[in-house]
Amino acid sequence: MQLSLEGSKTINLPRERVFDLLTDTNFIASSLPDAEEVNVVDKETIDARLKVRIALVSASMKVRIKLGERERPNFGTLYVEGSGSGSNVKIASRFELLNGSTTTMKWSANVEITGVMAGLGSTILKSFADKKVTEIFDSITKAMEKTG
């Protein structure tokens, strides 16, 4: 099951600052929503256990988050791979930072889901994923803006 997601977000911080935070594993680890366990392995890797819930379907997933190719302050890539409760997920995401009076972050993600959760179908999964991703970016943006 493949999903393609994309969106954009405006952040009231300079582009370099946004880039530094989005590529800082300690910052990412501290702003992960619904995390049951988080372990920063090194400057590019995080291991975590996340609780994912879609309606009545709840999965506890062990995931590895890895930073990929990046170019300060223009773009970055992030890979997530995990499994749990009979479902597997692989995410390849990319963000681009655009200059202006504020920073505009454009992001896209290709998500591959297999197992039990895939049975929900892409229509429902995409609808929940859009909602969830918005929540995640809202929470990350708030956390970034707090750092000043």
Next chain:
Amino acid sequence: MNMSSEESPILILQALRKEGYLNLLLFGPYEIVMEEIFEESVKEVASTVGLKSEEISILEDADRAAEELLASEFERYVTRKYNPEIKEVLVKYNLLGAPIAREYGGRGARQIVESLMLERLGQVGLGVITLVDVHQCLGSLAVQEWGSEEQKKKYLPKAASGEILFAYGLTEPEAGSDPASLKTTYRKEGDGYRIKGSKYLISNGSVATHMIVFARSSDSGQISSFIVNTSEKGFSVEIRLEEKVGLFTSDTSMISLEDVFVPKEDMLHVEGKGMAVAYSALLNGRIGIGSGCLGVMEDCLKQAKERARNRVQHGKEIGKHQLIQRHIATIASNLEACRWLVYRAAMKKEEYDRNRSDVRLRAQADRLSAIAKYMASTLAFDSADRAMQVFGGFGYSILSPVAKHFLDTRVARIYEGTDEIMQLKIASLELGKDFEAYR
């Protein structure tokens, strides 16, 4: 728009363009980006009968509303709860009053546009369709078609804005397929009437602000219709029916009317002509349900195709197994067969709307709406059953995207005229009045 078939195609196209109709195949490039299967329906209708830009705009809003409703509808469904977001989202996209005339605050959607709108919302599920169909087809349109100018001005703008939500109180514990045997009574008192009785299996029953109620005169025995304010003293919700097989996100209630007062200006149409109101509302409603069932079939097809392409068994995608292909082919055929049946009923209804005194057109619209509702609800149920089969074991879980359709569409074969009543109606319209089996 009147055009004779002898006019040249160029003149016809120019006339279409002048009147704001879009013929997408010829005129492009009005870019439509909607849910894939629905987009095909819109383009097909646009290229065949023409759609104005404001009509396309209604359909784009329906597409956005359907998209936005998906998550809440699914969440509410699996937890078996009424979904209050249906009304909120439809108000947000200005769709609640879609078929209400512009002069009364609506968007003036003609029947084919209303059908397309319901088709898209039907993809989300029949819970959404039930609320909309009852409010619009059985409620708002009954007022628009039969109400006095004062009633239209009083109720329709509020029905369009969502301040008013309609229910339709025809069915009773002992009057289902034979509504003319209803036992609820009314008597004259002062400047109005008092209504006494109970109404059963009423969609939107406990959430509606107003209900079209049908009652029998305690003096003459004739049936009349009324617009009843549900906050009036004596109106109460006796039971919220939650032990249903499906349709969890839609409200179904039993209503008690204990000498509920209705001012005389809220009698709908003339005294003694209530069944004319009831049957014409059902004509609208049946096209609405048929349209919603198209959406159900579209979602079943989409989900079954996705499952068939992704699920691997015996070393290959299950879609490569021929018996799974048979299900896909049948669902696609069900959908295609019903699509034009529903559109044809809608277009016949439009023709009748333009010539309301033509009884022949009324009978044709009645016949086609019954056929469309009968076929679309039956084949939507069959499509949901087949889609569930494609999903295998997970299809039987309430969490699968198709189980909801399987549970919901069963009621489409019962409400607003059972399969059996639809067949009797169709047969009697074919054979003539002398053959009406239910007389």
